[in-house]
Amino acid sequence: MEPTDTEKRILKAAMLVFERDGFLGARMQVIADEAGISKASLHYYFRTKEKLFDRIFDDYTASIIPLLSTWEDGTDDWQPKVKHFVKELMRVFSESSLLFMAQELHRDPKKLEPRMAKRRTGPNPFLTYYESLRAKGLVRDTDPRPLLVAMQSLCAYPSMNPKMLAGSLRMNAKEYDAFITSYADDAADLLVRMMQK
Amino acid sequence: MEPTDTEKRILKAAMLVFERDGFLGARMQVIADEAGISKASLHYYFRTKEKLFDRIFDDYTASIIPLLSTWEDGTDDWQPKVKHFVKELMRVFSESSLLFMAQELHRDPKKLEPRMAKRRTGPNPFLTYYESLRAKGLVRDTDPRPLLVAMQSLCAYPSMNPKMLAGSLRMNAKEYDAFITSYADDAADLLVRMMQK
DNA sequence: AAACATCTTGACCAGATGGTCAAACCAAAT
DNA sequence: ATTTGGTTTGACCATCTGGTCAAGATGTTT
Incomplete structure (x- = not known):
């Protein structure tokens, strides 16, 4: 229908x-x-x-969860992938909804958590991808899980809590919007720095 | 009273x-x-x-906003400061409340934003501190604003959206709690990497 | 014990809220 | 023109919600 x-x-x-x-x-x-x-x-x-x-809620999970898994094709040229992924992630997150999902998950986890879990299959693709790079000595030899957390944090937080961040930066809404646009590149660079040998 | x-x-x-x-x-x-x-x-x-x-709400702003400004004393030995600050920030954020504040700021910004602004005075202390280090050539020569965003993101997001992150890491609540404890050190290290020359 | 000020509460109210339903509406098929 | 099927709505209901209030409890001062 x-x-x-x-x-x-x-x-x-x-x-x-x-x-x-x-x-x-x-x-x-x-x-x-x-x-x-x-x-x-x-x-x-x-x-x-x-x-x-x-x-x-289900529409949101359907649009966000698959996005978190776009590391499938296994080129070793990882830096452009990071940059592309960060941009994608921030674009989707900028249309809000993450704050909403976090709030509702916090309010009624028993009902909502299983629903998100259903969308996830197998191990996290970023983690396995990083491990393959690590085995080849192409990236820093470190536990990728904090890197995964950092990546999601850098991409998600600026759009989840814009008012507070804009305040810390002493910016109004307009200035902050402009700043965030250029921030996507900075975040990607920072992530590359975290992963580089 | x-x-x-x-x-x-x-x-x-x-x-x-x-x-x-x-x-x-x-x-x-x-x-x-x-x-x-x-x-x-x-x-x-x-x-x-x-x-x-x-x-x-005001109690929360009173407890959080001042914390965002603990860069006053001007030692040039910045690495331990970063580590200490990250730990402090994550400890306070772990007692929730940030998700709540973000949600309410999003729902009624007109009323709540001025209230947070009242607590902030002068420029952001981290930005001025970084600039002073930068002038002395002790840190990477870069715009500190993305670093400020990254710092708050790394510290805030893991406690704001634990359910979704735990899901990405395929952890249950208990495993995630344990992971986050050790993550504080990792986050500090990552931030040092971002600032190092 | 009497007077006083500070708390505590059951009963109550006006307005809001999710949800229902019978009646009306409308376009296509006969 | 009439039937038929899906769609739309005003009126309605039981329940809930923030807030009030008079009456009582509790403790302190004289």
């Missing part, structure tokens, strides 16, 4: 509201208003708030 | 509930239950939900 136009408008509105107000704070009436339909219509498409939330 | 015992219990309970459910999702009855008093008593101490929230 293709999603109808109305359904798409609902999903877009629901993303906006859930992201800003969280599952508990989101109001069905507000989502309906944002989508330009009545609350009864909203309930016609998604019988309950929870079903609508589940759809949004 | 010293905070009474009951007031302390209220604040502790409110932190727990606000952190988990957010301002919109938090329920005064739940906070009262958690504090072991009646809802009416809760309203006796804090007339409205908003006043209670403001108190919690």
Whole structure:
């Protein structure tokens, strides 16, 4: 079944509201208003708030989790890969949603954690890729797990907590946006530095 | 006026509930239950939900913002300072609250941003400290702002989004906790690598 | 013990909230 | 024109929510 136009408008509105107000704070009436339909219509498409939330959350996991695994093809020329990956990651994260997912995972881990786990298969591709480079002596001889954490941190945090970072940098929203654009390159360089021999 | 015992219990309970459910999702009855008093008593101490929230939020800013400025004393021996700072930062962040602050700043920036700004005075101490080291040729000759972002990212993200990171590392909560303890040293080392000539 | 100030609470209220439903609407098929 | 199927909605409901208040408890001063 293709999603109808109305359904798409609902999903877009629901993303906006859930992201800003969280599952508990989101109001069905507000989502309906944002989508330009009545609350009864909203309930016609998604019988309950929870079903609508589940759809949004699962769409996010479906779009983010696979991204975290784009290290499959095994060229040894790793530096361009890092740069490309960092850019991709930051682009996706900049459309928010990570803060939302973290918050909801924190609020109801029992329900939401298994749902994310379902999307992951096998060991983490970055870790295995790094180990293969390490065996060939092409990168620094170190445990790649802190590097994985660092990579996700550098890419995710600036878009998750922009207000606080902008404050530390004494920037307004506009200056911060411009800064973050160029930051993608800096982050990639820093990561290369972490991995280099 | 010293905070009474009951007031302390209220604040502790409110932190727990606000952190988990957010301002919109938090329920005064739940906070009262958690504090072991009646809802009416809760309203006796804090007339409205908003006043209670403001108190919690301001307490957090008061405890976090000053921490971001512990680069005052100007020894040129910067490496131990980085290590010490990273440990301090991660210790404070590990008691959660950052996710909460980011979420609330995202939900109502107009109200909350000025409140954080009030705590900050002058330029960022890390940036000026790095510039002084840079002028003496003791560190890498580079714009320190991406380094500041990297530092906060490395320290903040692992405690803000533990579930997703643990998933990437294919760890359960217990393994992740153990990993993060040792990660503090790794993060400090990575930061030193970023700053070294 | 009486007067006083400070806490504590059950009962209550007005407004909001998720969800339901019968009636109306509308386009395509007959 | 009428039927048929999916879609839309105003009105409605039970329950929940932040907040109030009068009455009582508790402790301190005189």
